[in-house]
Amino acid sequence: MSSKLFCLRSFPSVQRTAWQRLVLPSTRKFSLTPTTFDKTPSGRIPPDQKAANIISSVPSTSLLTKSGVLTVTAAALATAISKGIYVVNDESIVVASFLGLVGVFGTLGRKAYNEWSDKTIAKIGGIMQAARNDHTSAIRERIDQVASLQEVESVTQALFHTSKETARMEAEIFELEQRVALAKEAKSVLDSWVHHEANVRAEQQERLVEDVLARVNSKVSTQKFQQDALNESLGEIEKVLASA
Amino acid sequence: MSKVASAAGKAIDWASVASKLKLDAATASAIANFRSRHAQAVAKLGTLREQATTVDFATYRSVLANKEIVNRIESSMKSFKPVKIDLNSQLKAINAFEAKASEGAKKNVELVKAELQNLSATLKNIEQARPTEEITIEDMKQAVPEIEKIVETMVTKGKWVIPGYREKFGDLSIM
Helix, strand or coil: CHHHHHHHHHCCHHHHHHHHHHHCHHHCCCCCCCHHHHHCCCCCCCHHHHHHHHHHCCCCCCHHHHHHHHHHHHHHHHHHHHCCCCCCCHHHHHHHHHHHHHHHHHHHHHHHHHHHHHHHHHHHHHHHHHHHHHHHHHHHHHHHHHHHHHHHHHHHHHHHHHHHHHHHHHHHHHHHHHHHHHHHHHHHHHHHHHHHHHHHHHHHHHHHHHHHHHHHHHHHCCHHHHHHHHHHHHHHHHHHHHHC | CHHHHHHHHCCCCHHHHHHHCCCCHHHHHHHHHHHHHHHHHHHHHHHHHHCCCCCCHHHHHHHCCCHHHHHHHHHHHHCCCCCCCCHHHHHHHHHHHHHHHHHHHHHHHHHHHHHHHHHHHHHHHHHHCCCHHHCCHHHHHHHCCHHHHHHHHHHHHCCCCCCCHHHHHCCCCCC
């Protein structure tokens, strides 16, 4: 009840009408145009179609009820006038003129009002749809953010697998380092032995050469060796002179 | 070869793991250090495997006159036992830590999936909802019952203006 009171008191009539249009846009009647105008080339409506339009404008469901309502209305009006209940006077003429003017102004302002109303409806609808789209975008973005976190389990397992592999590798590295160091040391020791034996052999050769040279030199220095060399030389010379 | 295949199957996308899992700077730095340590281990192991761990004793025996030294070094090489790292205790510690970490990761995955389900349900509700033009005041009352109470309170206190409404939706008055 208070809600209805709030609605009645808070909205002016124009706002109320526009709000009702917003809430129930399908109930608009100003935008409805009779479609039978285009079917008559001369511009005049045939009498049967005009009668059908009048009957269809009565708010009822069946043709019989609509005709009955029209008949009763006409009969009641005729009875009222004939019995003096309703007297046609200047006030009636003023009311008829006012209603006519209202109809004319309504006809003139229909297009502009419909345009304004459609624009307002589209604006508010656009605002609401934009809000909904923003909400959808925010949720999609959040879904994308959270979806990437689903891989935390597989990444954790992969990291621990890598950790174990690293530990095994480091153990193997430690062992291989020792083996490689031992091989290098053994090779260097053997190489030094090879070098040492080569040096020893060279030294022996050198000593032997010196010994031989010393003995040869001492023999060359003796008197007997020199005399024998001289005699041999003279013998050679005599041979050469004899052959000439 | 099987180890290489296993490593390929377990390959981690190192470049994007930090950004994908929303890790902080300290954790990302720790993962980078871990990655570099793993890479160094792989490289060093490859280098060491290429180096020789044996000596050609036959050549030395044919060259050297002193055969005894070759025999002694060879027997020493054969009897060498390298010092080993206690790998079993390390693996046991890693397994224990992995059990705890996997449990935490599973809980996180369950929370993430629950939130994803909520978000998907919300998204489906939004997509299946009627157009905004078809929503009536009665529907709003049913969806959010507090609106009616708020409106009654505002009417009682004489408040006729809703904050922010005019700025957002405009004014329906012509003048």
